Amino acid sequence: xxxxxxxxxxxxxxxxxxxxxxxxxxxxxxxFHYQIAYEIRLQQAMEENLLxxxxxxxxxxxxxxxxxxxxxxxxxxxxxxxxxxxxxxRHIIEQASYxxxxxxxxxxxxxxxRIDESEELSAKFNASGYRMIALNGSATEDERTNAFxxxxxxxxxxxxxxxxxDYIFSVEILNGGVDTQLIGAxxxxxxxxxxxxxxxxxxxxxxxxxxENNAETGEGITYTRPKIVTDSSDLKWLEKEDxxxxxxxxxxxxxxxxxxxxxx
Numbered sequence: 463x464x465x466x467x468x469x470x471x472x473x474x475x476x477x478x479x480x481x482x483x484x485x486x487x488x489x490x491x492x493x494f495h496y497q498i499a500y501e502i503r504l505q506q507a508m509e510e511n512l513l514x515x516x517x518x519x520x521x522x523x524x525x526x527x528x529x530x531x532x533x534x535x536x537x538x539x540x541x542x543x544x545x546x547x548x549x550x551x552r553h554i555i556e557q558a559s560y561x562x563x564x565x566x567x568x569x570x571x572x573x574x575x576r577i578d579e580s581e582e583l584s585a586k587f588n589a590s591g592y593r594m595i596a597l598n599g600s601a602t603e604d605e606r607t608n609a610f611x612x613x614x615x616x617x618x619x620x621x622x623x624x625x626x627x628d629y630i631f632s633v634e635i636l637n638g639g640v641d642t643q644l645i646g647a648x649x650x651x652x653x654x655x656x657x658x659x660x661x662x663x664x665x666x667x668x669x670x671x672x673x674e675n676n677a678e679t680g681e682g683i684t685y686t687r688p689k690i691v692t693d694s695s696d697l698k699w700l701e702k703e704d705x706x707x708x709x710x711x712x713x714x715x716x717x718x719x720x721x722x723x724x725x726x
Contacts, residue, residue: 463493472499505676505687517691519561519672520658524553546582555590569613570629580631592628599634606635669694675707675718685709688720 463471475490483489491498507513524547544550563570574580577598584596597609612627620626659671670693677686686707690700704723711717 521557524550551586568628572631574633577633580633584631594629596631663694663696
């Protein structure tokens with residue numbers, strides 16, 4: 463943007479509000495002089511059926527390396543071996559097998575914190591029978607296109623020269639957004655909270671509830687529209703139920719109480 467001198471810049475982003483907005487040169491609104499041609503927020507896009515539905519499962523990682531160590535530019539050889547250990551690989555494979563996938567075959571993205579981590583994990587997954595590739599910022603446009611085509615292709619279209627991919631291990635590219643974002647001086651928040659509850663259903667069977675709450679909180683807005691997925695046959699009705707999450711402030715903490723939308 464510093465190199466080109468155009469009469470008009472037209473940009474598009476899915477994550478305009480980020481946690482680093484206070485850093486000079488990072489605020490997308492400031493870069494485009496606060497001129498917004500069109501805006502549609504998550505809740506409105508969901509109501510207008512513009513988004514592809516998906517299931518989100520929060521899984522606890524194997525805590526072998528401290529998060530601060532993982533984010534460090536340099537980690538010890540010992541810590542790196544823990545980060546890419548056989549124990550961690552087995553844990554990821556077990557969880558992926560447990561939750562399964564939709565469609566004819568698995569097609570997934572795995573986001574890693576480091577390039578060497580993505581390459582090592584990719585090699586270990588390939589050794590375990592999966593078809594993987596590590597993709598980072600140094601990949602050429604042709605390499606990226608080839609990887610995406612292999613991930614999307616069907617088994618029936620496989621050739622000796624081109625085989626489908628099960629997963630792409632990614633660093634620096636394909637990044638996602640943040641869950642909760644603060645907007646403007648009034649601190650209005652776009653809420654997209656995802657979490658899991660574990661317990662027992664009415665038949666005393668162990669079960670899990672995976673909940674996603676979406677809303678824009680602010681003056682006059684006191685509810686969310688929850689989406690629930692569960693592994694309990696007794697609670698499956700929640701997946702199709704019209705639910706509402708009522709937002710309350712208890713001792714300075716945000717509390718969401720989920721009920722049927724019709725109030726029964």
